Amino acid sequence: xxxxxxxxxxxxxxxxxxxxxxxxxxxxxxxxxxxxxxxxxxxxxxxxxxxxxxxxxxxxxxxxxxxxxxxxxxxxxxxxxxxxxxxxxxxxxxxxxxxxxxxxxxxxxxxxxxxxxxxxxxxxxxxxxxxxxxxxxxxxxxxxxxxxxxxxxxxxxxxxxxxxxxxxxxxxxxxxxxxxxxxxxxxxxxxxxxxxxxxxxxxxxxxxxxxxxxxxxxxxxxxxxxxxxxxxxxxxxxxxxxxxxxxxxxxxxxxxxxxxxxxxxxxxxxxxxxxxxxxxxxxxxxxxxxxxxxxxxxxxxxxxxxxxxxxxxxxxxxxxxxxxxxxxxxxxxxxxxxxxx
Numbered sequence: 001x002x003x004x005x006x007x008x009x010x011x012x013x014x015x016x017x018x019x020x021x022x023x024x025x026x027x028x029x030x031x032x033x034x035x036x037x038x039x040x041x042x043x044x045x046x047x048x049x050x051x052x053x054x055x056x057x058x059x060x061x062x063x064x065x066x067x068x069x070x071x072x073x074x075x076x077x078x079x080x081x082x083x084x085x086x087x088x089x090x091x092x093x094x095x096x097x098x099x100x101x102x103x104x105x106x107x108x109x110x111x112x113x114x115x116x117x118x119x120x121x122x123x124x125x126x127x128x129x130x131x132x133x134x135x136x137x138x139x140x141x142x143x144x145x146x147x148x149x150x151x152x153x154x155x156x157x158x159x160x161x162x163x164x165x166x167x168x169x170x171x172x173x174x175x176x177x178x179x180x181x182x183x184x185x186x187x188x189x190x191x192x193x194x195x196x197x198x199x200x201x202x203x204x205x206x207x208x209x210x211x212x213x214x215x216x217x218x219x220x221x222x223x224x225x226x227x228x229x230x231x232x233x234x235x236x237x238x239x240x241x242x243x244x245x246x247x248x249x250x251x252x253x254x255x256x257x258x259x260x261x262x263x264x265x266x267x268x269x270x271x272x273x274x275x276x277x278x279x280x281x282x283x284x285x286x287x288x289x290x291x292x293x294x295x296x297x298x299x300x301x302x303x304x305x306x307x308x309x310x311x312x313x314x315x316x317x318x319x320x321x322x323x324x325x326x327x328x329x330x331x332x333x334x335x336x337x338x339x340x341x
Contacts, residue, residue, distance in 0.1 A: 075187040076218050078144075082116070082194045084334050085221035086253065087212065091241035092234050093203035096258040097227045099304050100294070100323075101200035102130040104225070107327035109154050110311050113195035116147060118185055119159035120212055121202040122178045123171050128161035132307020138162050144190035152309050158189050175207040182211045205244040213248045222334050223251030225291065229259045230278035242286050252288045253330060255279050260293035263318050270295055270318070289333070291326045294319050 079085065088101035098121065105117040119127035128134045131150045138158075139146035147156035160171060160181060173181075191197065202208050213221075224245050228238040238255075245252050257279025261270040276293070283290035297319040303310040310320050 071183065071187060072215070072218070075183065075215055078187060078189070078191060079197075079216065079219040082191060082197045083338070084196045085199065085216055085219065086196060086330070086334075087199045087201055087221060087224040087250070088227060089201050089209070089224045089241055089245075090203055090227045091205065091237035091239075091244075092228075095227050095229045095234055096294075097203065098126045098200050099130060100225075100227045100256060100258055101198055102127060102304065103310065103320075103323045104327055104330075105155055105196075105198040106153060106309065106311055107324050108196050108198070108331070110324070111327060111331065113331070114193070115154075116156035116158070116191050116194045116197045118189075118197060118199045119157075119161065120182050120185065120208050121200060122160050122173065122181060122208060124202060125159045125161035125164075125171075127157060127159050127200055129167065130304050130307060131155065131157055133157055134161065134167055134307075136162060141190065144188050145184075146190055150307075152312075156191060156194065158185050178207055179211045182208060183215055186212075186215055205241060209244065210248075213250055221250070222337070223253040225253050225330070226255045226288075227258050228255060228279045228282065230257055230272075230275040232278065235278050235282050238282060239286075242282075242288070252286075253333065254289035254291035255283045256291045256326060257293045259296050261295040263295045263297040265298050268318065291329060292322050294322045294326075 086104075088097055088104065090097040098119075101117065105115050109115045117127060117131075119125045121127075128136075128148075131153060133148050133150050136148045138148065145158070147158045148162060149155070150157065161167070164171070199212060201212065226238060226241055226245075228234050242252065244250075257277075259274050260276055260279070261272045261274075263270055273296075279293070280290045295318055297314070297317050299314045300310045300317055300319045302308075303313055310317070311324070314320055
């Protein structure tokens with residue numbers, strides 16, 4: 001007998017709560033647990049997030065009565081098998097956050113690490129496209145969801161994109177449903193023993209960010225890598241992200257200045273079309289590490305759009321070399337902190 005079954009994407013994640021199949025049966029098999037509001041115990045440890053809420057006293061009372069949350073305990077068990085958890089964040093969309101997350105995951109893998117990448121951008125998942133795994137499906141086994149494996153890369157990938165009928169299907173969900181899916185990605189996915197889990201978050205500081213930071217609180221994530229572009233319109237939003245990290249007590253591993261110049265594909269000359277140095281100045285202003293500048297390279301952009309490995313096809317690109325250097329610095333810093341502990 002087959003020990004596992006495949007979750008069929010078109011029938012598993014319709015965005016309407018009233019989807020029925022031809023026999024009138026409900027087809028939302030994978031995500032039935034996401035209906036309704038989260039339990040009271042789900043909000044344990046969120047006092048700082050819930051400041052000003054008139055229901056704080058009741059939440060604390062319910063948490064004390066119920067004791068330990070079994071969902072959180074199961075999540076901690078999964079996450080404790082992973083040495084390093086790195087969030088890739090940005091307060092603004094369009095700065096290349098997801099492409100940076102994908103490249104960092106690939107760079108870690110190229111350095112011999114066992115790497116997973118989790119896409120918690122529920123409404124705009126792009127990791128499947130960047131890694132050319134859009135047509136693959138999640139495997140549902142007795143010990144959890146099995147992450148998708150790209151053909152060209154040694155990565156474990158999980159995203160809501162694998163549950164959609166097609167890439168044009170919108171995810172129209174309220175906050176609690178997104179929160180529950182993020183919890184299940186962490187708790188019910190069989191990640192196994194990984195060296196690094198890269199978590200690609202959506203732009204801003206909203207439900208997804210509050211949820212992922214809260215769920216990982218007890219397993220002590222290494223911190224956040226903040227992605228920005230050099231111009232002031234981006235930097236002003238990134239300042240809010242830095243304030244968010246400080247408020248949530250999430251360490252900042254450093255700032256990456258993406259799109260820092262344009263690399264000519266013919267002569268490799270770098271032109272600062274979006275200014276230059278803004279990310280570095282911001283890092284100095286907030287006393288956080290500056291990880292490096294990643295220029296725009298049309299060859300790299302083309303590879304990412306088609307899900308090709310930029311490290312295989314354009315290893316000498318200034319953008320690729322910059323990402324490799326950033327990955328090496330992050331590995332050294334995380335290893336040093338691990339040894340200090």
